[in-house]
Structures are given as C-alpha cells and as structure tokens.
Amino acid sequence: MSKDKVDIFDTTLRDGEQVPGCKLDAEQKLVIAERLDELGVDIIEAGFPISSPGDFNSVHEIAKLVKNATVCGLTRAVQNDITVAADALKPAKRARIHTGIGTSDSHIQHKFNSTRDKIIERAVAAVSYAKTFVEDVEFYAEDAGRTDNVFLAKVCEAVVKAGATVLNIPDTTGYCLPEEYGLKIKYLKENVTGIHKATLSCHCHNDLGLATANSIAGVANGARQIECTINGIGERAGNTSLEEVVMILRQHPTLGLDTDINSKLLYDTSQMVSQKMGMIVQPNKAIVGANAFAHSSGIHQDGVIKNRETYEIIDPADVGVNESSIVLTARSGRAALAYRAKLVGYELTKLQLDEVYQEFLKFADNKKEILDTDIHDIITATDLNIESVL
Structure with missing residues (x-):
C-alpha cells in the first residue's frame, strides 16, 4: 500500500530552545542543525531572527549550512520581523517564513485588544508581505486549539487566498483532547475554500x-505536517516528540502515513540534543529513554529472551539502540540470570542455576541492580567451582 508523506517540521532550535536553562551557542546550533538535516527532517525552524542579533546570526549560518531541508524563520505579524527574517534566510537553498497571530477570543481581546476583523487584516497583510520575499509562507493561528472553528476557517481561507502555503493549527496551551483536535483539522479540511x-x-x-x-489525530484527519522537537522539549511541559510521531506512523501502517526520517539515527540524535542542552532524557521516555528497551520483571524477561516481540513492538535497532537490555534485579527470574550469566561466560546447568539463583536473590535484595561483575561474585560464593570460559 502506498503511503502519504507527512512532513516533519523540527522546532528544536526555536521552540525547544525556549526551555529555561537550555540556551545553545551558535556552534551547538549548527551541529544540531546538521544532524537534523542528516536525520531527514523536512523543515528546520532555525530561530526567531528579530529576537536578538545572536538568533539572527544563527539562522543566517544555518541557512548557509543546511543542504536538504527547508530552513524556516519565525516572525510575528509585524513587517519589520518579516523583513529581518527574510534577510537572515537569504543564503538558504529553500527558505520559509513562518508568520502569524493569535486567533482565539482570549488572544484577540486580552493580548491584542482588537477585533476579529482586524486580526484577519493583520494576518493577510503579514502573509502578503512575506510572499514578496519567499514563495513558501507558513501562517500560524496562535491558540487555534481554543479558537472557534468557524472563525478559524475564515482566517485560514483569507491567508490561503493571500498566498500561505502551510496552515499551522497550534494547540498552544495543550488544551485539546485528541478527538477534538482531529475534528478541528477535519473541519478545516472540509470548510476552507482553497x-x-x-x-x-x-x-x-x-x-x-x-x-x-x-x-496523530491531526494527520489522521488530513494534516500533512507535524511540528515537533527532539525529546519533546519545549515551552512548559514541552512539544510533540519527533521520535514518538515518527515511530507511531511507522508502527501503524493502517494509517497509510510515513515520514522520510532515518529512524536509526533517533537515539543518537536524542543523546546529542540532551547533552548539548544539558537536559536529561527521562529514563521512561518513549523510544529514546534509557528504559525504553530494558526489562527487569522476570515474566517480561523470560518472554523477551524467548521472542523479543512478546514485550517489544519496536526492534531497538530500528531507532539506533544496539539491543534490548535484560536488567537483573530482585524481580528477575532464573531465565534472565541464566541469560546474563551466559553473556559473561557461564553455561549453567539446571541444577547449577537453581543453586546460583538462591545466592543471586541474597545479592539482589541488597542492590538495586546486579552488574556483570556481581555475577562473578555470586557464582564464586557458591560451592560449585564453575569457571567462566571468557
């Protein structure tokens, strides 16, 4: 079955970098941008050029460096923002200006002290002006998640008519339920002329x-771009995680959707971003966390040793992880102990395993995790005189 492509728009260097304490210098941004290009990201949002001279220079240098991806700069619906972004993006082989404005009643009333009609005027003016610099213009309707669908469709229709090539529908506050967000995308797909x-x-x-x-609800209902970050970093609780959406689409072929991401680089890219931003990846993080392919329960370990697919829906190698990890703890069973013992050179018979296992439990009750060196000590503590062949 042929699959529709979903573009991956990575905003690690813009939205992701807004995390307190995660500021990157220019050199670090270039290293990450080069990796994102290698990873197969379609669009790299390199920064917000008007925000500072440093951000302008970073966007400009990334625009010169990137070979394959579109390089994007963020702006407000302000003419000078757009002028500066266009200047920063001049060296790019493929450039995109990302401009927009808040569309929810909350933003219109409290942030802009404006009206719906004036917001549409500003949106159209921003897109029209951006089109004088680049062909590829993305419009964001900030707080679209809490924007009335009828008005949101009206805004989208107006900016498409003005030349917008991408319509970004942000759930800015993370408020929407999946069904609600999916239906919002479906409504726009069915009700926006053009x-x-x-x-x-x-x-x-x-x-x-x-x-x-x-x-995922959005692309299932007709969206064809996902904006995301490595490790899901971003404002407050973070953004959509790139590695999660990529592997969900790959593991669910019935959706008929896929990306051009080289998934074998996901784990290494996750580690790179974590190290350069000084932001630890939580161990239970899906796909790239330290425990994503680790098993410590005896029942799970026995199943994985017999057939990996009993408890793993992703082959670790597909995301760049060498192998599943069988972690020995007090909850581990004989199968896991025999497996790990074999890796360090001990081929135990069933009777030997029974005796070694009792000694293992004594060690395991006093340690969070049993290491390879501990296995030697455990076997030595028995009277079996078993020697490792390694």
Whole structure:
C-alpha cells in the first residue's frame, strides 16, 4: 500500500530552545542543525531572527549550512520581523517564513485588544508581505486549539487566498483532547475554500500529556505536517516528540502515513540534543529513554529472551539502540540470570542455576541492580567451582 508523506517540521532550535536553562551557542546550533538535516527532517525552524542579533546570526549560518531541508524563520505579524527574517534566510537553498497571530477570543481581546476583523487584516497583510520575499509562507493561528472553528476557517481561507502555503493549527496551551483536535483539522479540511493549495500542520503542546496523541489525530484527519522537537522539549511541559510521531506512523501502517526520517539515527540524535542542552532524557521516555528497551520483571524477561516481540513492538535497532537490555534485579527470574550469566561466560546447568539463583536473590535484595561483575561474585560464593570460559 502506498503511503502519504507527512512532513516533519523540527522546532528544536526555536521552540525547544525556549526551555529555561537550555540556551545553545551558535556552534551547538549548527551541529544540531546538521544532524537534523542528516536525520531527514523536512523543515528546520532555525530561530526567531528579530529576537536578538545572536538568533539572527544563527539562522543566517544555518541557512548557509543546511543542504536538504527547508530552513524556516519565525516572525510575528509585524513587517519589520518579516523583513529581518527574510534577510537572515537569504543564503538558504529553500527558505520559509513562518508568520502569524493569535486567533482565539482570549488572544484577540486580552493580548491584542482588537477585533476579529482586524486580526484577519493583520494576518493577510503579514502573509502578503512575506510572499514578496519567499514563495513558501507558513501562517500560524496562535491558540487555534481554543479558537472557534468557524472563525478559524475564515482566517485560514483569507491567508490561503493571500498566498500561505502551510496552515499551522497550534494547540498552544495543550488544551485539546485528541478527538477534538482531529475534528478541528477535519473541519478545516472540509470548510476552507482553497485548502488544496496549502498543507495543514499540527503544532501541539504537552501541558496535559496529549501532544503526540493530538498530532496523530491531526494527520489522521488530513494534516500533512507535524511540528515537533527532539525529546519533546519545549515551552512548559514541552512539544510533540519527533521520535514518538515518527515511530507511531511507522508502527501503524493502517494509517497509510510515513515520514522520510532515518529512524536509526533517533537515539543518537536524542543523546546529542540532551547533552548539548544539558537536559536529561527521562529514563521512561518513549523510544529514546534509557528504559525504553530494558526489562527487569522476570515474566517480561523470560518472554523477551524467548521472542523479543512478546514485550517489544519496536526492534531497538530500528531507532539506533544496539539491543534490548535484560536488567537483573530482585524481580528477575532464573531465565534472565541464566541469560546474563551466559553473556559473561557461564553455561549453567539446571541444577547449577537453581543453586546460583538462591545466592543471586541474597545479592539482589541488597542492590538495586546486579552488574556483570556481581555475577562473578555470586557464582564464586557458591560451592560449585564453575569457571567462566571468557
């Protein structure tokens, strides 16, 4: 079955870098940008050029460096923002200006002290001006998640007519439920005149832990771009996780969707971003966490040793992890102990294993995890005189 492509728009260097304490210097940004290009990201949002001279220079240097991906710069619906972004993006082989404005009643009233009609005017003016610099213009309707669908469709229709090539529908506050967000995308797909001229894009935040689910609901209902970050980093609780959406689409072929991401680079890229940003990846993080392919329960270990697929839906090698990890703890069984003992050179018979296992439990009750060196000590503590062949 042929699959529709979903573009991956990575905003690690823009939205991801807004995390307190995760500021990157120019050299670090270039290293990450080069890796994102190698990873197969379609669009790299390199920064917000108007925000500082440093951000301008980073976007400019990334635009010169990137060979394959489109390089994108963020702006507000402000003419000078757009002018500066266009200047920063001049060296790019493929450039995109990402401009927009808040569309929810909350933003219109409290942030802009404006009206719906004036917001549409500003949106159209921003897109029209950006089109004088680049062909590829993405419009974001900030707080689209809490924007009335009828008005949101009206805004989208106006900016598509003005030349927007991508419509970003952000769940800025992470408020939407997946069904709600999916239906919002479906509504726009069915009610915006000229929608065939633009790509609908999902930009979801994780305030309620639903960013990935919302993004998948979005593409299932017609969006064809997902905006995400490595490790799901970003404002507050973070953004949609790149590695999660990529592997969900790959593991669920019935969706008929896929990306061009080289998944074998996911783990290494995760580690690179974690190290350069000084932001630890939580051990239970899906796909790239230290425990994502680790098993410590005896029942799970026995199943994985017999057939990996009993408890793993992803081959670790597919995301760049060498192998599954059988972690020895007090909850481990004989199968796991025999497996790990064999790796360090001990081929135990059933009777030997029974005796070694009792000694193992004594050690395991006093340690969080049994290491390879401990296995030698455990076997030595018995009277079996078994020697390692390694």
